[in-house]
Amino acid sequence: MRLDKYLSQATGISRKDIRRLMRRDEVSLNGEPVRDPSLHIDPDEDEICLYDQPVGAPGPRYLMLYKPEGYVSASDDPTHPTVNSLVDLPRAEELHCCGRLDIDATGLVLLTDDGQWSHRITSPRHKLSKRYRVETADPIDDDAIRAFDQGLKLNGELRRTLPARLQILSPREALVELTEGRYHQVKRMFAALGNRVVTLHRERIGSIDLDPELEPGDYRPLTESEIDSIYS
CATH class of the missing domain: 3.10.290.10 (RNA-binding S4 domain)
Known part of the structure; x- marks a missing residue:
């Protein structure tokens, strides 16, 4: 070369x-x-x-980023700041999000320029789990655990959601683990039960946890074991 x-x-x-x-x-x-x-x-x-x-050889890049509220999961947006704008690296615009978070949500976002690796995360066929910490407007009924496990009918959709795990931590706080990525899915699942999500924070994708050392807006490269874990 x-x-x-x-x-x-x-x-x-x-x-x-x-x-x-x-x-x-x-x-x-x-x-x-x-x-x-x-x-x-x-x-x-x-x-x-x-x-x-x-200077290291050019190659795929893999980052975890702590998304703050108010940023969109995109490399370019005409009206809102993007998660890519938080990355101070050459060719940051070439990185793409492996799955999106709502603009008002916070937490773990994975960024890469490796299309195959990204596909393993986003493809429904691989059923990679994602875990969210949720705060709701109203107390969460214990019956919601069974409803999440059995699947919910979302407004405007015919097919029920796949089984999801709901762990109630306090009257208005819970962990949700699911393998789908439908539009606003967590919010719509609680809406189907007559409740409203106030805050949504993603803690984990697959076996990759958001680094507790990161502050909102911070990022770091993934370790080799974190990168490889997507294929295991």
């Missing part, structure tokens, strides 16, 4: 600016400054540095 193309893909810097940096001796190859952008390199064998820092 050409050196300028490699650096551009790995950093998000334009090839024109990469060439400009080369002329300033900001790029080195195997310890030596290099100014030839057309030089072909082997990412597995050569050490490429920018500003004296090694």
Whole structure:
């Protein structure tokens, strides 16, 4: 691969600016400054540095992000701030959400540019579980546990929801675990029982938990074990 193309893909810097940096001796190859952008390199064998820092090979990226309220789960939106705008990385606009959260919901969002990995999360066929912490306007009746388990008829839909697990934590607080991703599903399930969701917070996708060290708006790369867990 050409050196300028490699650096551009790995950093998000334009090839024109990469060439400009080369002329300033900001790029080195195997310890030596290099100014030839057309030089072909082997990412597995050569050490490429920018500003004296090694540049990793371009590849898929996997992030977890703590979505704050008021942000939309999209890379672009004409009226609201997006979760991508919280990511200060090159080519952040190329990342996409693996499943959406409502604008007023908070919690775990997974971002990637790996389409196959994302499909494992979002495809109904794989039935990957998601867990939400919910606060409701009215007390949650114990009968709701059985209703969630048996499936609910949502307004405007013919097919009942798949069985979902409801764990009541307090009169107005519960954990909901489901494997579907219908539009506003958790809110509509409680609405079907005559209740209203006040706050909705996603804690887990599959076996990936929202990192307790993250504050709203923060993000971090996923670990290798977290990435691999989607395929297990």
